[in-house]
Amino acid sequence: MRVDHHPMDVETMRTTARRLLADTAEPPSPEDLETLTLQLRGHIMVAIPEVEAAAHRLAEDDIPGACALACVGEARLRLGTTPHNDTLPAGIAHAQRLARMVNALCDHHENLRPD
Template identity: 70%
Template sequence: MQRTSRPRTPEARDPRPLDAETMRDTARRLLAEDAEPPSPEELETLTLALRGHMMLLVPVVEDAARGLPEDSVPRACARACIGEARMRLGLAPGGNLPAGIAHAMRLARSVNALCDHLENLGGEHP
């Protein structure tokens, strides 16, 4: 898969900080041990929110990773996470509630992982 967009320049970045606390809270709604299964309507809202969080996080984590040496382990790990997040963004949820919940849970794990990588890379502090 080829990227057609250019890396964002510092001038093109959105100056507003990410609200990682809200992102992690959204993920926690599905991943907490005591999480109640969402209704179909709530699942749709959570899935859309998680996708939006991922779309905001991916380029920011990518920018943070780009500043590390090519052979850096943290850079390689972040890039693998970015690749998995992009793959998950391209998938559609299943046709029933359990499949939709499983899909949303995978998105939630990607949101958490992207936030973790951003913190570890010293980028914006979620």
């Protein structure tokens, strides 16, 4: 069976995260929030194997690699979480946590790239 490879589009991932994290970000509508949350979850699902593979190419005692693997573990946990309740503020806070995770995974992806 062939598995399609979907490389990280860091620019798109960061743009999606900025929609929730920028100082000038407007609170999304419930419909937009649902879409953003699904996009962020998808970005995390794409980023996890990419960052993990890059970290595993490094020496076992490599500190940036170990930090990246810790972030991957946290990202997996974050995918299993939901908002604390069904209010719009709780949904926005949850999506912002996902957005920060997307940014962290993008940072690790960029830091672990070979020069």
